[in-house]
Amino acid sequence: MGTSLISYFTMVAMLGVPSYGIRACAQVRDNKEKLSKTVQELLIINLIMALISYTAFFLLLWFVPTFREESTLYTICSAAILLNVIGVNWVYQALEEYSYITFVSVLFKALGLALMFLLVRNSGDVLWYGLVTVISSFGSAVFNFIRLRKLVNLHPCRPWNFRRHLYPIFTFFFMSVATTVYTNLDTVMLGVIKDNEVVGYYNAAIKIKTILVTLVTSLGTVLLPRLSYYYEQGKEKEFLSLVSKAFSFVLLFSIPCCIYFSVYARPVVEFLSGPGYLPAVAPMIILMPTIVFIGLSNITGIQVLVPTGKEILVLRSVIFGAVVDFLLNLLLIPSLGASGAAIGTLCAEFAVTLLQFWYLRKLLTSIIQTIEFKELILMIFAGSLVLWGLRGLQLSSLFWQLAVSALLFFGTCVLTLLICRESIVMSVVNKLLKTCEKPR
Structure with missing residues (x-):
């Protein structure tokens, strides 16, 4: 407290x-x-x-x-x-x-x-x-x-x-306040409209989503100073290259996570929260695509709009998302409970991402052309085949079922990217090889 x-x-x-x-x-x-x-x-x-x-x-x-x-x-x-x-x-x-x-x-x-x-x-x-x-x-x-x-x-x-800092500082402050209200809105409205039991189911559903979102968005804080420096120095080529790599990283990480934790939502909820929380499975599946949307909006917002001094557009998009979330929660929670709150959150995150994409539509046109979509599609296809093959797998415990399925699924995704020589994966491999090389 x-x-x-x-x-x-x-x-x-x-x-x-x-x-x-x-x-x-x-x-x-x-x-x-x-x-x-x-x-x-x-x-x-x-x-x-x-x-x-x-x-x-x-x-x-x-x-x-x-x-x-x-x-x-x-x-x-x-x-x-x-x-x-x-x-x-x-x-x-x-x-x-x-x-x-x-x-x-x-x-x-x-x-x-x-x-x-x-x-x-x-x-x-x-x-x-x-x-x-x-x-x-x-x-x-x-x-x-x-x-x-x-x-x-x-x-x-x-x-x-001091005056030159006041406008952007207060813009960031209101952005922080709006984000805090926005991210807690669904839980608060669930508690008011429904009861604590439904809130408990919803919290179980967002537990794994929160961890995955943290991993995806942590990249934003790391890249912000470098992107701000490139923009201030007028290094447009380097700026666009780094943003393009960020997009590729988010897609390569978030989409497999979204697929796996949607397919294995039931055992994941049962393993983390217990069999009494199975009503959280449906909300968790609904929430999984938000990992992709939040990852993408983190790039467009924190890594592009903020370094270029357009944080007011980020604030507008967050407020827009909060309004969408509030209206849909008001409409859907009374009849659908935790699933209604999940739908509201999903639509709100999509709305934020869509609005930021609209703000950056000219810039994104050139960035999208550099993303290796063929490798991404092959990765998704190969991973999905593995999950289809594992659909009848039953092991001695939930832990081993999740461990084996995750190892095979994500291992297949990485292996596919290696075979396709996807640029980000190959750059990581090359750095590891250089690190392991013994000095001559």
Whole structure:
């Protein structure tokens, strides 16, 4: 409860800087003076917003009895607000310091796990639990801030120009708010219109979808700084090439996942949630195509519209999707329950993707021509044949049934791409071979 409450104050303190900061810093990464000035301006804006957030937070603790009773726990958790601000993770992402980010993240996750075993012994150790959670999730911020002086100049680079950042920052902020409302809308409406049992089925259906979407969309954060840099430098060829590779990656990853988890929805739900959650199978099958739509809209939105300064179009598309989701939920949930919410989500994600494709129709015409659709179709055909051949397979347990079928299906997909010498797969293979080569 404490971390959930603090997350809203953190969102206000950060505004849209985590997303905008990556683009803004990536565009001036080659000029240390401009980079230092940009970092200082954004950090000052964050510190001012953090002060406002803390003021509102402590007023809430003071005036609301429910929160005042747990004021110590909430105060400990509120350290996340300041740590998020001084952590300036967006600077490290903009400069593509991914090795450092991964190292400190793993270090503090391991530290948090060790402290959890040492300090949290029973339900009465809730304060220790809150402290360990903050250290594990945000402790690296201290290291980030100390190390920041190696990347930028920390002495004041006046005159500061805060106004130039305000419009994009607030656009990203409202985009974050709209996305938060939009992604939670189906669950909230299910709870209001139906009951907690139906919400439980729906949550079981979206469990695997959420994991797969996270894997697909993680590519966006990695590519954003490089794409922003290419766009700022006018390197159109490199920009289009990287976007094309991103499209190919999403299609090659998301479509097989969509097919496999649709065909094996029943055993997956039964394995992850138990036989009592079989009503979640239908919603899960309906939701699976959203993996493809979200993957594609993540490219058009985060990897194309954002680096080119058109984030307002992303905001419009998300609002449009939220409206579609709300109207369809209102219409379908009373009669179809969790399946109705799934249909609403599917149509909403399709609407967002379609609208962003319309915004980028001229650009996408040239990109689509570079995608290797023949290899993609052959992969889908070969994988589907394997699933058809496995349709009567019954093993001793659900685990082995899923493990064997997944190994054969995804193995066939990869093998087909290797035989066809698909460019992305071959580039990965070549890099692995170079890594394994012994120096002469």
